[in-house]
Amino acid sequence: MKAYIQGAGCISPQETAAGGPFLESVKSYEGNRLAVADPDYKQWIDIKMIRRMSRVIKMGVGASQLSLQDAGITMPDAIITGTAYGCLADTSVFLNKMVTQQEEMLTPTAFIQSTHNTVAGQIALMLGCHAYNNTFVHRAFSFENALLDSMMILQEGNAKHILTGGLDEITDHSHTILSRFGLFRNSISNSADLLQTPGEGTINGEGSAFFVLSSEKGNAVTEMQTPATLYKPSGAVETAVFIKEYLGDVMPDVVISGRSGNADEDMVMGALERKLFPGKAIAGFKHLSGEYPTASAFATWLGHNIIRTQQVPEAVLLSGTAPSAIKNVLIINQYQGTHYSLLLLKAC
Amino acid sequence: MEKLMADLKAQIIEQLNLQEVKPEDIGDDQPLFKDGLGLDSIDALELIVLMQQHYNIRMANPDDGPKIFQSIRTMAEFITANQKA
Amino acid sequence: MSGKVLVAGGGVICGIGLHLDACLGSFASMRPGMAPMQYLRSVHKDTFPVAEVKADNDTLAQMAGLPKHTSRTALLSMIAAKAAWESTGLGYLTNYRAGFISANTVGGMDKTEDFMNEFLPDNAKGHLRGVVNHECGAVTELVADALGVKHHVSTISTACSSAANALMYGSRLIKNGIVDVVIAGGTDALTRFTLNGFNTLMILDQQKCRPFDDTRTGLNLGEGAGYVVLVSEAVAAKLPNGAWCSLSGYANANDAYHQTASSPEGTGNYLAMKGALEMSGVAASEVAYINLHGTGTQNNDVSEGTAIVKLFGQDVPPASSTKSFTGHTLGASGGIEAVFSALAVKEGIIYPNAQFTTRMKELPFSPVTTFSTGNDLPHVMSNSFGFGGNCSSVIFSR
Numbered sequence: 001m002k003a004y005i006q007g008a009g010c011i012s013p014q015e016t017a018a019g020g021p022f023l024e025s026v027k028s029y030e031g032n033r034l035a036v037a038d039p040d041y042k043q044w045i046d047i048k049m050i051r052r053m054s055r056v057i058k059m060g061v062g063a064s065q066l067s068l069q070d071a072g073i074t075m076p077d078a079i080i081t082g083t084a085y086g087c088l089a090d091t092s093v094f095l096n097k098m099v100t101q102q103e104e105m106l107t108p109t110a111f112i113q114s115t116h117n118t119v120a121g122q123i124a125l126m127l128g129c130h131a132y133n134n135t136f137v138h139r140a141f142s143f144e145n146a147l148l149d150s151m152m153i154l155q156e157g158n159a160k161h162i163l164t165g166g167l168d169e170i171t172d173h174s175h176t177i178l179s180r181f182g183l184f185r186n187s188i189s190n191s192a193d194l195l196q197t198p199g200e201g202t203i204n205g206e207g208s209a210f211f212v213l214s215s216e217k218g219n220a221v222t223e224m225q226t227p228a229t230l231y232k233p234s235g236a237v238e239t240a241v242f243i244k245e246y247l248g249d250v251m252p253d254v255v256i257s258g259r260s261g262n263a264d265e266d267m268v269m270g271a272l273e274r275k276l277f278p279g280k281a282i283a284g285f286k287h288l289s290g291e292y293p294t295a296s297a298f299a300t301w302l303g304h305n306i307i308r309t310q311q312v313p314e315a316v317l318l319s320g321t322a323p324s325a326i327k328n329v330l331i332i333n334q335y336q337g338t339h340y341s342l343l344l345l346k347a348c
Numbered sequence: 349m350e351k352l353m354a355d356l357k358a359q360i361i362e363q364l365n366l367q368e369v370k371p372e373d374i375g376d377d378q379p380l381f382k383d384g385l386g387l388d389s390i391d392a393l394e395l396i397v398l399m400q401q402h403y404n405i406r407m408a409n410p411d412d413g414p415k416i417f418q419s420i421r422t423m424a425e426f427i428t429a430n431q432k433a
Numbered sequence: 434m435s436g437k438v439l440v441a442g443g444g445v446i447c448g449i450g451l452h453l454d455a456c457l458g459s460f461a462s463m464r465p466g467m468a469p470m471q472y473l474r475s476v477h478k479d480t481f482p483v484a485e486v487k488a489d490n491d492t493l494a495q496m497a498g499l500p501k502h503t504s505r506t507a508l509l510s511m512i513a514a515k516a517a518w519e520s521t522g523l524g525y526l527t528n529y530r531a532g533f534i535s536a537n538t539v540g541g542m543d544k545t546e547d548f549m550n551e552f553l554p555d556n557a558k559g560h561l562r563g564v565v566n567h568e569c570g571a572v573t574e575l576v577a578d579a580l581g582v583k584h585h586v587s588t589i590s591t592a593c594s595s596a597a598n599a600l601m602y603g604s605r606l607i608k609n610g611i612v613d614v615v616i617a618g619g620t621d622a623l624t625r626f627t628l629n630g631f632n633t634l635m636i637l638d639q640q641k642c643r644p645f646d647d648t649r650t651g652l653n654l655g656e657g658a659g660y661v662v663l664v665s666e667a668v669a670a671k672l673p674n675g676a677w678c679s680l681s682g683y684a685n686a687n688d689a690y691h692q693t694a695s696s697p698e699g700t701g702n703y704l705a706m707k708g709a710l711e712m713s714g715v716a717a718s719e720v721a722y723i724n725l726h727g728t729g730t731q732n733n734d735v736s737e738g739t740a741i742v743k744l745f746g747q748d749v750p751p752a753s754s755t756k757s758f759t760g761h762t763l764g765a766s767g768g769i770e771a772v773f774s775a776l777a778v779k780e781g782i783i784y785p786n787a788q789f790t791t792r793m794k795e796l797p798f799s800p801v802t803t804f805s806t807g808n809d810l811p812h813v814m815s816n817s818f819g820f821g822g823n824c825s826s827v828i829f830s831r
Contacts, residue, residue: 001609048386051365079687084568086590091626098629099549103476105401107363108393111630112693112820115538116569116590121821124687130704133687133823134598138588139570145587145602152605176556177564231577231586389694393633410635 001151003213004220004348006073006161009066010301011036011059012207014288017066022305023313026288028192032184033175033204034290049126052109054089056169059208060119061126064163071212077159078132079120080150082142082166084293086116089171119167132159140293140335142166143300144227147213147343151226154215165210166297175204183291183336185261194287195318198263205290209297211304217348222304225344232338236268239340243276243332246342253326254281254312256299258333258340260291265337272332281312281322288316296333296341303329303345310347352424355402360420363398364391376421381414392417403427438604439669439676440661440829441523441614443772444516446509447657447759448484451496452516453772456759457782461804465758465787467641467653473623481637483623484655484760499579504541504566505622505656507575509765513658514576514616517772521662522673523614529668532585532612533577534603535660536595536619538764540569543624572620585612593726593819594685595619596659596767597827601683603663613668618660618768627763628654634693642729642761644754645738645800647791652728655760659769678778681812681830682715684708688822694732699740701824702726706744706814709826713812717745720828721810722783724774725800726818727754728761737816738796749798753786767817767825774815775829781808 010016013034014027027037041050041058044065050058060081068074094110112118117135124133132153136145143166150162178184185201188194194203213224230242255277259266273282283306289298306312306329312322331343357371360380364387374385381387387395392413399405405427407413416426446452448466449459459466466484473483486493486509494501497511514533518526541564548563566572573588585606589599596619603617621627631637631654638651661680669676686708688701695702710717726737741749755773756762762769773784786800811831818824 047368051367052390084570086569094630095546095549095626096553098625099546099553103625103629105397106629106633107397108390108630108633111626111633112390114630115592115820117592117819117821117823118692120591121687121692121823124689124822125692128689130687130689130700132685133591133821134589134602134685135591136587137569137590138573138586139568141587142570148611149602149605152609155609156605173552173556177552177561180557180561181565229585231574231583388691390692393635396635397633 001155001226003151003154003215003224004217005211005222005224005304006214006218006220007067007071007212008301008304009063009070010209010298011039011063012289012298013037013205017062022309023315026192026315028190030189031187033170034191036207052113054087054113056087056089056167057113057119057122060165060167061123063208063210064123064165067210067212068163073161073212075127075129076131076161076163076212078153078162079123079129080134080146080162080164081120082136082146082294083116083168084137084139084142085168085174086137087114087118088169088174090114092171092173140339141229141341143294143297144229144341147227150213154213160214162213163210164213165208166294167208168206168292168294170204170206178204192287194261195259195284198261198266202260202262202286202291205292205295207289207298209301220348222307223346223348227341227343230340233340236271240272240276243342250328250344252280252328252330254283254306254322254329256283256285256303256329256331259284260286265334268337269334279320281320282318283312283316284318285316293335296331299331299333300343303331307345307347349424352427353420356420356423359398359402363394374420377419380417380419403431405430436608436666438607438663438680439666440678440680440775441664441669441672441676442517442520443661443775444513444520445659445769445772446486446513447762447769448486448655449758451488459758460784463785463787465641466655467760475625475628477628477632480639482641482653484653485623486656502562503575504572505543506537506541506620507572509622509656509658510535510572510576510620511579514580514660517616517660517662523671527581529614530584530612531582532603532606532615533573533580533582534587534599534615534617535573535576536589536599536764537569537572537621538590538592538595539624539626540572541566542626543622546625590764591819591823592821593763594767594817594823594825595764597817597825598685600661600680600771600827601685604680604683607663607665613665615663616660617663618771619765620658621656621762621764623654623656636730638729641788642757643788644727644729644757644786645725645734645793646789647793649729649731649734651730653760655762657759657762657765657769659765659772661771661775677775678829678831680827682709682713682828684712685825688824690822693820695736695818697736699736701822702737702740702818703743705824705826706740709828713828713830715812715828715830720750720812720814722777722813723750723752724770724815725752725754726816727756729756734793735795737818738793742797747797751783751801753784753800755784757787770815771827774813777813778810778829778831780806781810782806783808
């Protein structure tokens with residue numbers, strides 16, 4: 001199966017929502033937690049609606065609007081999101097009050113907005129879109145499953161444009177708890193150097209990227225192949241076979257690697273890159289987005305823009321050089337060494 | 349009554365996170381729902397909790413909401429009539 | 434993309450039985466599962482009846498073959514998924530290209546709530562074991578690992594329609610040749626989080642719920658898990674006792690009206706049912722039984738009923754809400770009701786609607802109130818509608 005990217009929108013710790021030159025300059029952060037660079041959400045959302053919205057809802061609505069604008073459409077034929085954590089802030093607010101107020105005098109707003117399909121539902125409500133609406137919440141496969149569902153629906157032939165996105169937010173509680181699991185470095189002086197200095201743990205990230213996918217080429221420059229996922233591989237050999245089988249005869253010009261700055265994970269990724277793609281341009285992205293389960297949506301936005309602009313920004317290139325004509329971009333994402341996913345993007 | 353109505357306006361703005369609305373923007377007799385202040389059924393449930401939190405008045409039936417929450421004045425009158433000493 | 438998707442079996446655990454046969458017994462003898470809380474600890478213990486699975490976590494852990502500290506959501510999931518697979522007689526699951534598509538709404542929230550008691554006063558406290566499986570997807574993976582499913586594992590969360598959407602996605606995976614077998618459905622344990630959440634909406638009934646009854650005042654929450662086993666035609670040919678039925682149609686549509694309430698005319702409900710009929714190629718008049726979403730809230734039942742009348746006219750087929758027995762099991766409900774509906778086609782079962790006394794003034798029909806088997810049911814529809822306007826309908830056919 002395949003789909004064409006008709007539009008893309010991304011809200012991330014970088015200035016991706018501003019529409020300037022493609023990652024010409026990047027923002028670097030201190031510490032171990034990146035926060036999205038918020039655009040002015042009021043450009044898309046009515047003030048009466050925005051008052052109830054948590055950050056992840058605003059990020060989702062914002063990026064979806066950017067992608068619809070980019071595609072030049074107002075009404076998709078399906079809305080599908082992937083989010084591992086869902087609406088964490090609202091969940092946290094309700095849970096917190098429930099515990100501290102001992103189940104008394106609770107208000108409904110946070111509970112209503114805590115459901116994982118809130119973002120997809122809000123987008124439908126704002127657009128008045130009665131079409132298919134689904135939300136995948138499967139850890140680091142959430143966005144990949146949303147893409148796969150989108151492609152299968154396009155294949156069925158009734159839908160022409162599908163709005164598909166991946167998003168997650170950080171909250172103070174989630175950051176504290178994930179830190180206690182030892183996922184993050186204690187602190188890092190410059191997040192832009194994350195992948196040059198592998199160590200114990202990565203840095204926490206968040207963001208939202210949406211795409212308008214279509215079965216028709218139209219003005220699209222990027223064609224997306226069916227994503228593939230590999231759950232808990234037995235070792236690097238299984239992962240290498242998985243990648244080779246996925247690619248078949250295709251040799252990518254650029255590989256976007258899911259290195260996280262965590263030395264153990266990056267050792268595995270580095271070995272795979274050297275073995276399967278010697279001399280090819282290898283790009284990283286988690287120093288820009290931070291690590292989170294749906295970071296592959298940011299990588300997809302990056303890959304699409306590499307094809308669109310035919311250049312690999314200096315800020316993402318880790319090694320090798322890209323040819324002057326970039327045809328195939330392969331995203332190899334990994335999350336904590338247990339969840340691998342592949343997505344091939346082609347110039348068209 | 350005047351003070352109660354002023355308090356209510358501030359409490360409603362805070363509870364419902366009515367950004368860019370100031371207490372003086374809300375008229376004493378302005379409808380709170382739909383075309384007035386634009387509140388909806390979720391806000392009505394929030395107001396029921398507000399009544400309990402600030403005025404110790406329990407409203408068991410959400411269907412009573414629309415009548416009591418017509419305006420700031422109807423809310424204040426209801427509170428005055430029902431508040432325990 | 435080709436071929437039919439067949440239902441090879443199913444498994445359920447819920448407030449009216451630890452397995453499917455026990456549930457049928459409860460329907461036949463009109464024994465709903467709602468009762469005062471025994472296992473969930475809440476200050477609302479004496480206010481709201483709930484349909485709990487009648488077993489403590491130690492017992493469930495033993496049944497599931499999982500550690501005792503596992504989230505109740507995962508324990509329920511494992512028990513029902515295992516029962517579903519065993520009902521097929523297909524042998525070892527690991528011999529197939531298999532998927533596990535499970536829905537839930539709050540993941541391991543039951544454990545997170547306890548963690549928060551310690552964590553909130555001091556964020557260096559609280560056993561991390563309590564939150565390690567908080568994510569919805571983590572609950573699914575615990576069960577996938579225990580079942581030995583690796584090929585495709587996914588989790589869907591669209592509030593009360595979650596599990597119906599899991600069936601749709603599972604069916605697509607088979608039609609596209611990505612897997613040959615899918616265990617699809619959902620799970621949710623009762624939590625204080627959901628109980629208090631629904632309480633803030635003031636839609637919990639303090640009595641047993643009365644779906645599609647004029648006197649209804651709200652829903653009762655329940656818990657459980659339900660899964661069907663979906664297979665390709667090639668795998669179905671190997672079934673020792675044949676398939677239960679086919680999954681002939683499904684559709685999801687969005688009401689796009691309000692975050693939690695349904696539109697008065699039931700736009701999303703109507704579009705979902707209509708879409709499912711179109712896919713299955715079945716005329717409305719051929720549907721022989723509808724398993725209603727039927728939560729028992731004022732708003733939900735009017736919307737669903739109005740949409741049904743719009744689609745079926747005055748000749749509404751026999752219909753009932755099994756939530757009048759199981760309570761509303763949220764992310765599990767679409768899975769539990771899919772098993773009931775698929776079995777209805779196979780065995781000709783029409784399930785009763787408990788607690789019914791008075792027809793709704795808005796509707797020209799009443800739900801069925803008695804249990805019967807051996808009916809001629811060529812096509813059965815199952816509805817699941819949820820927050821965020823998410824409306825799903827699936828059709829099972831002989």
